[in-house]
Each structure stands twice: as C-alpha cells, then as structure tokens.
Amino acid sequence: SQTIHQWPATLVQPVGSPLSLECTVEGTSNPNLYWYRQAAGRGLQLLFYSVGIGQISSEVPQNLSASRPQDRQFILSSKKLLLSDSGFYLCAWSGGNGVMNTEAFFGQGTRLTVV
Amino acid sequence: GEDVEQSLFLSVREGDSSVINCTYTDSSSTYLYWYKQEPGAGLQLLTYIFSNMDMKQDQRLTVLLNKKDKHLSLRIADTQTGDSAIYFCAEWYGGSQGNLIFGKGTKLSVKP
Numbered sequence: 733s734q735t736i737h738q739w740p741a742t743l744v745q746p747v748g749s750p751l752s753l754e755c756t757v758e759g760t761s762n763p764n765l766y767w768y769r770q771a772a773g774r775g776l777q778l779l780f781y782s783v784g785i786g787q788i789s790s791e792v793p794q795n796l797s798a799s800r801p802q803d804r805q806f807i808l809s810s811k812k813l814l815l816s817d818s819g820f821y822l823c824a825w826s827g828g829n830g831v832m833n834t835e836a837f838f839g840q841g842t843r844l845t846v847v
Numbered sequence: 848g849e850d851v852e853q854s855l856f857l858s859v860r861e862g863d864s865s866v867i868n869c870t871y872t873d874s875s876s877t878y879l880y881w882y883k884q885e886p887g888a889g890l891q892l893l894t895y896i897f898s899n900m901d902m903k904q905d906q907r908l909t910v911l912l913n914k915k916d917k918h919l920s921l922r923i924a925d926t927q928t929g930d931s932a933i934y935f936c937a938e939w940y941g942g943s944q945g946n947l948i949f950g951k952g953t954k955l956s957v958k959p
Binding site: 781822 | 891892
C-alpha cells in the first residue's frame with residue numbers, strides 16, 4: 733500500500749532563517765506531488781506541484797521554492813523565512829502506478845511558526 | 848480562476864444530521880471531494896463523487912450533487928462528537944496533470 737511521510741510535524745523558526753520541509757512517498761512510482769499551505773482563515777492554497785523529477789510548477793509567487801531530487805521525494809525550501817510564511821504545510825500525492833490520478837492523498841502536515 | 852465556496856461554521860447537536868454545503872465554478876470538473884481535517888492533522892479523504900452521479904451514500908455519509916447549480920453537499924447522519932472537524936470541499940481541476948482546488952473549509956462543532 734502507498735504511504736506518505738512528511739516531517740517535521742512542528743517547526744519554530746526565526747525570521748530570516750532557512751527552511752527545508754521534506755516529503756516522501758512509498759509504494760508507488762512516478763506520482764504527481766504537491767505542496768499546499770493552509771493559512772489561518774484562508775483555506776488551502778496550492779503552492780507547487782510536480783509531475784516528475786526536476787519538474788516543478790509554481791502556482792503563486794512567494795518566498796518559497798520546491799525541488800524534486802528523486803521520484804518520490806519532494807522538498808519545500810526557503811532561503812530566508814518571513815513572518816507571513818507561518819502556516820500549516822501539507823504534502824500530497826496522486827497518480828502513479830495503479831492509482832486514479834484524480835485522487836489525492838495527504839501527509840500529516842507541518843505546523844510552521846516563524847517568530 | 849476556479850473557485851470553491853463553502854460556509855465557514857456549522858454547529859449541531861449530537862444525534863442530529865449535519866449538512867455542509869459547497870458551490871464550485873468549474874463545470875468541467877469530473878470529480879468532487881469531501882476531506883476531513885481533525886485538529887493539527889492532515890487531510891483525510893472522506894468520500895468523492897463522479898460528476899455523472901447525483902448521489903452517493905457511504906454509511907452515515909450522503910453526498911448530493913446538483914451539477915446544474917454546481918452545488919455539492921455532505922450530509923452526516925447521527926452526528927457524533929468525533930465528527931467535530933473542518934470539512935473541505937474540493938474539485939479536481941486540470942485533467943490528469945491537474946490538482947485539487949479547495950474551499951476554505953467548514954468547521955463543524957458537535958454539541959453533546
């Protein structure tokens with residue numbers, strides 16, 4: 733069966749510090765991968781999605797970047813965090829072998845607080 | 848752009864039915880979803896409905912789809928305190944290379 737791992741679960745970082753959130757998927761190959769952010773009162777916003785290694789699409793201009801160094805690894809990064817980067821970040825995957833490509837599965841999320 | 852709207856709060860008494868409503872804009876959406884988020888946790892897929900269906904029932908959950916009005920609802924029968932969570936409506940947008948567009952979520956509070 734497929735599983736998704738996302739870490740860390742919580743993170744408190746000072747303004748101006750770097751960020752690296754990691755997400756890995758097991759049990760499937762060539763999935764689509766996504767990073768979403770949930771900010772207070774603003775629902776879920778798609779930040780990045782990737783259809784393959786090294787292929788990243790950005791949905792909104794921001795202080796963040798994403799990379800996909802391996803098929804089942806998706807990393808969200810920032811060189812210098814802003815207060816406005818605080819939120820709940822969710823990694824998700826869809827598609828891959830044997831899974832309908834219009835069904836998405838989510839990790840447990842990372843609560844990021846920038847202070 | 849594509850948009851999904853839902854009311855932000857709903858409060859019900861334990862044992863009553865809960866109905867969470869959602870409207871969407873993309874008439875070409877093939878799948879529509881309901882996700883549940885418990886405090887501090889990720890999203891759990893509750894159920895989904897294909898656009899050529901009007902209704903889908905799964906135990907205590909009933910999903911109704913009015914494609915003409917682009918209206919989706921989730922009914923939870925015999926609501927329990929464990930159902931307290933945020934419920935997100937979502938539509939799949941963009942085909943096989945697409946992604947989910949979410950509403951802002953409805954916070955369901957169940958009072959004993």
